[in-house]
Amino acid sequence: xxxxxxxxxxxxxxxxxxxxxxxxxxxxxxxxxxxxxxxxxxxxxxxxxxxxxxxxxxxxxxxxxxxxxxxxxxxxxxxxxxxxxxxxxxxxxxxxxxxxxxxx
Amino acid sequence: xxxxxxxxxxxxxxxxxxxxxxxxxxxxxxxxxxxxxxxxxxxxxxxxxxxxxxxxxxxxxxxxxxxxxxxxxxxxxxxxxxxxxxxxxxxxxxxxxxxxxxxxxxxxxxxxxxxxxxxxxxxxxxxxxxxxxxxxxxxxxxxxxxxxxxxxxxxxxxxxxxxxxxxxxxxxxxxxxxxxxxxxxxxxxxxxxxxxxxxxxxxxxxxxxxxxxxxxxxxxxxxxxxxxxxxxxxxxxxxxxxxxxxxxxxxxxxxxxxxxxxxxxxxxxxxxxxxxxxxxxxxxxxxxxxxxxxxxxxxxxxxxxxxxxxxxxxxxxxxxxxxxxxxxxxxxxxxxxxxxxxxxxxxxxxxxxxxxxxxxxxxxxxxxxxxxxxxxxxxxxxxxxxxxxxxxxxxxxxxxxxxxxxxxxxxxxxxxxxxxxxxxxxxxxxxxxxxxxxxxxxxxxxxxxxxxxxxxxxxxxxxxxxxxxxxxxxxxxxxxxxxxxxxxxxxxxxxxxxxxxxxxxxxxxxxxxxxxxxxxxxxxxxxxxxxxxxxxxxxxxxxxxxxxxxxxxxxx
Numbered sequence: 001x002x003x004x005x006x007x008x009x010x011x012x013x014x015x016x017x018x019x020x021x022x023x024x025x026x027x028x029x030x031x032x033x034x035x036x037x038x039x040x041x042x043x044x045x046x047x048x049x050x051x052x053x054x055x056x057x058x059x060x061x062x063x064x065x066x067x068x069x070x071x072x073x074x075x076x077x078x079x080x081x082x083x084x085x086x087x088x089x090x091x092x093x094x095x096x097x098x099x100x101x102x103x104x
Numbered sequence: 105x106x107x108x109x110x111x112x113x114x115x116x117x118x119x120x121x122x123x124x125x126x127x128x129x130x131x132x133x134x135x136x137x138x139x140x141x142x143x144x145x146x147x148x149x150x151x152x153x154x155x156x157x158x159x160x161x162x163x164x165x166x167x168x169x170x171x172x173x174x175x176x177x178x179x180x181x182x183x184x185x186x187x188x189x190x191x192x193x194x195x196x197x198x199x200x201x202x203x204x205x206x207x208x209x210x211x212x213x214x215x216x217x218x219x220x221x222x223x224x225x226x227x228x229x230x231x232x233x234x235x236x237x238x239x240x241x242x243x244x245x246x247x248x249x250x251x252x253x254x255x256x257x258x259x260x261x262x263x264x265x266x267x268x269x270x271x272x273x274x275x276x277x278x279x280x281x282x283x284x285x286x287x288x289x290x291x292x293x294x295x296x297x298x299x300x301x302x303x304x305x306x307x308x309x310x311x312x313x314x315x316x317x318x319x320x321x322x323x324x325x326x327x328x329x330x331x332x333x334x335x336x337x338x339x340x341x342x343x344x345x346x347x348x349x350x351x352x353x354x355x356x357x358x359x360x361x362x363x364x365x366x367x368x369x370x371x372x373x374x375x376x377x378x379x380x381x382x383x384x385x386x387x388x389x390x391x392x393x394x395x396x397x398x399x400x401x402x403x404x405x406x407x408x409x410x411x412x413x414x415x416x417x418x419x420x421x422x423x424x425x426x427x428x429x430x431x432x433x434x435x436x437x438x439x440x441x442x443x444x445x446x447x448x449x450x451x452x453x454x455x456x457x458x459x460x461x462x463x464x465x466x467x468x469x470x471x472x473x474x475x476x477x478x479x480x481x482x483x484x485x486x487x488x489x490x491x492x493x494x495x496x497x498x499x500x501x502x503x504x505x506x507x508x509x510x511x512x513x514x515x516x517x518x519x520x521x522x523x524x525x526x527x528x529x530x531x532x533x534x535x536x537x538x539x540x541x542x543x544x545x546x547x548x549x550x551x552x553x554x555x556x557x558x559x560x561x562x563x564x565x566x567x568x569x570x571x572x573x574x575x576x577x578x579x580x581x582x583x584x585x586x587x588x589x590x591x592x593x594x595x596x597x598x599x600x601x602x603x604x605x606x607x608x609x610x611x612x613x614x615x616x617x618x619x620x621x622x623x624x625x626x627x628x629x630x631x632x633x634x635x636x637x638x639x640x641x642x643x644x645x646x647x648x649x650x651x652x653x654x655x656x657x658x659x660x
Contacts, residue, residue: 001643001646001647001652001653006642006643006646009646009650009652010642010646015646015649015650018649018650019649022649026224026225027224029220029224030220030221030224030225033217033220033221034221037213037214037217037371038368038371040213041210041214041367041368041371042364042367042368044210044357044367045363045364045366045367046364048356048357048358049356051206051356051357052206052355052356052357054355059340060340060343060344060347060352060355061339061340061343061355062206062355062356064206064209064355064356064357065206065209065339065343065355068206068209068210068212068213069209069413071213071216071217072212072213072216072409072412072413073409075216075217075219075220075405075409076405076406076409078220079219079220079223079401079402079405079406080402082220082223082224082398083223083398083399083401083402086228086395086398087395087398087399091395094650094651097650097652098650098652101652
């Protein structure tokens with residue numbers, strides 16, 4: 001990629017929009033995953049009894065079980081949310097950038 | 105095998121996402137299991153057929169390393185899941201749930217949460233910048249020779265450590281399941297793996313992974329359904345029966361993750377380690393573009409998450425159906441240690457459960473799947489190791505890029521054979537050794553050397569060759585040193601009274617050391633070359649974001 005092309009893409013408003021939107025989205029989702037996971041792990045480290053609380057008085061199932069399963073499902077949903085937006089909206093923007101490069 | 109060793113092994117065994125080290129210590133040879141052998145032969149026959157088909161389509165280095173880049177996102181997601189759902193994940197985590205209940209789920213979650221981060225941060229730029237190995241990306245704008253040498257060292261170290269764990273685990277597992285002699289089992293795994301990889305390259309390896317993932321998911325699904333059908337598909341009933349047998353504490357965190365430092369350090373190792381494993385990273389070059397790379401992670405995360413939920417049910421199923429069943433009781437061990445030990449140790453819980461729910465036939469199926477799992481994982485590992493040798497060391501470092509594709513592929517095949525032989529020799533050498541540390545070490549190296557260099561090369565403009573080489577080496581050295589001085593090697597293997605480094609997982613410290621080292625030696629690098637490397641970032645970043653100029657799929 002030569003200097004001219006680099007400058008051209010860098011100054012393309014579509015490119016700037018793509019990078020800022022996608023980075024922002026990726027960072028937000030990463031933080032969401034990290035916050036959920038570290039909250040879980042640190043709860044176990046500092047207060048293991050919390051997740052051992054029974055769901056109800058006559059139940060042996062603890063709150064930790066649905067929470068654990070929910071984290072697995074949450075991780076999967078996050079990948080779905082990102083993939084859907086990136087393969088749609090972001091790729092559309094990206095294709096516009098590629099088109100504009102092809103023109104000359 | 106005393107309880108402490110089982111316990112320790114379980115902890116490390118589960119860190120060993122890919123390790124097959126399912127069984128530790130002495131195992132007794134079991135009687136020949138005919139249905140297992142027939143199903144295993146079917147698998148081997150089928151996969152060798154695929155290898156033959158793949159060999160005819162593997163004509164260039166690109167085909168060999170990346171299956172031509174034409175694997176779909178769904179197929180690659182399945183293959184990644186195949187790489188990740190090792191015999192250790194399957195047997196180790198279900199064994200951990202069987203032994204400790206809830207703690208098994210904590211580990212599963214740790215293994216899973218790295219995947220979204222890989223998707224958001226790594227998959228796309230990796231696909232857009234690289235060709236065959238992650239060193240392509242790390243050395244994109246830096247000096248080829250030092251960066252590739254370091255990245256290849258990190259890759260080869262990770263691969264060999266994993267291979268040792270795999271080979272030893274496979275030998276013991278096969279000995280136990282099929283009644284084969286240890287050495288024969290190890291040689292068999294090594295030879296089959298060499299055949300798959302040298303002839304079929306990435307295409308055969310990918311399909312072996314896909315088939316194995318499908319078989320494993322089907323088998324585990326059947327087991328989970330069989331267990332749940334006993335309890336009217338009511339988790340409350342399953343849990344309450346299990347707690348009657350094993351105590352209420354299996355429903356709560358049980359102290360496997362006890363102090364905050366260990367907890368965070370383990371989390372760092374799992375997340376960044378996964379993102380630094382060469383055979384996982386290599387899988388992203390098998391798809392045609394970033395779009396398919398994203399889909400790969402989406403499907404992989406779904407399969408892996410589903411699999412972990414199944415292993416949790418399977419572990420509890422083993423508590424209610426295997427524990428206390430005289431058929432699976434190891435009476436010899438019980439006479440010495442008391443309690444209710446099961447044949448082959450706790451990690452055989454899922455295997456015994458397969459017998460309890462499906463008789464000899466299903467036991468044979470699950471045993472064959474466990475063997476297939478090992479074969480698939482060692483093939484992926486060996487291919488990644490061979491690529492580091494041929495693509496990074498031979499073609500780029502030694503020949504400085506002046507080598508044709510056919511010659512490079514030939515070197516890669518030779519490297520595969522050599523790695524296969526090394527793996528067989530190591531597997532036999534380490535049979536009686538305590539190998540509990542090797543997988544933890546492999547993970548620590550991946551997280552502390554491979555990952556920081558890769559991540560910063562993609563996102564940090566000021567990274568220079570000097571910073572990457574010195575900082576990456578610091579990460580590598582710190583990881584090795586802290587594992588040696590930690591409780592597993594220093595106390596359990598070397599027999600010292602107290603560990604010099606108190607934590608089992610060094611990643612928090614070694615990853616931090618690597619990042620600080622890379623930062624410091626980059627920002628203080630005022631050489632002319634460093635300036636040029638910083639200037640080259642812009643063009644690299646544009647390619648990583650847009651895929652303009654990226655490698656495409658090959659035509660045929």
